[in-house]
Amino acid sequence: MSNFMFYFRLGWDHIISANALDHLYFISVLAVVYQFREWKQVLILVTAFTIGHALTLFLSAMDLFRLPDQAVEFAIPCTIMLSAILNFRKGGKSGHADKIQYAIALSFGLVHGMGYANAIRFMLSSDQQIAWSLLSFNIGLEIGQIFVVLLMLSLGLLVSAATSLTRREWVLIYSSFILGLALQIAIERNPFIQ
Numbered sequence: 251m252s253n254f255m256f257y258f259r260l261g262w263d264h265i266i267s268a269n270a271l272d273h274l275y276f277i278s279v280l281a282v283v284y285q286f287r288e289w290k291q292v293l294i295l296v297t298a299f300t301i302g303h304a305l306t307l308f309l310s311a312m313d314l315f316r317l318p319d320q321a322v323e324f325a326i327p328c329t330i331m332l333s334a335i336l337n338f339r340k341g342g343k344s345g346h347a348d349k350i351q352y353a354i355a356l357s358f359g360l361v362h363g364m365g366y367a368n369a370i371r372f373m374l375s376s377d378q379q380i381a382w383s384l385l386s387f388n389i390g391l392e393i394g395q396i397f398v399v400l401l402m403l404s405l406g407l408l409v410s411a412a413t414s415l416t417r418r419e420w421v422l423i424y425s426s427f428i429l430g431l432a433l434q435i436a437i438e439r440n441p442f443i444q
Contacts, residue, residue, distance in 0.1 A: 285406060
């Protein structure tokens with residue numbers, strides 16, 4: 251049980267931590283276009299992201315897949331920027347997520363998983379119960395992501411009730427804000443200008 255809690259906390263901290271801002275930005279920009287009544291759709295998107303993340307962690311822990319750290323660290327804010335830009339297309343329109351959005355969430359999960367894979371690889375590769383440890387980590391990650399999604403859905407309700415902003419304006423303002431933050435991270439991590 252202590253092994254489960256150790257990896258569960260690692261997963262939780264991977265999303266709910268000041269060191270996990272890029273992850274928080276991604277999940278929040280993914281969730282901002284949805285309303286509370288669409289909670290199932292956004293949770294499925296987040297779960298697709300977690301599946302991609304878990305797959306990369308597993309492949310990395312088994313030392314079957316690696317990419318250079320600099321490329322991955324640069325790619326992560328790029329996924330956030332692309333997600334924010336996709337929100338401009340969707341605007342404040344509600345509606346259901348399509349297969350392309352699920353594929354994007356899954357593939358971006360692969361990228362984000364690579365970012366954490368190098369940090370956790372040695373810990374997992376020395377662990378005798380790698381499947382259980384990965385499951386524990388991903389449960390913690392998923393619960394943390396659900397927490398962020400619920401916060402974003404609640405924030406959307408609050409903004410709607412307390413301001414004169416339309417849903418479209420809220421989505422565009424928030425997505426622009428996150429796009430700016432992700433652009434700053436991408437510039438800082440750009441391996442081509444260092």
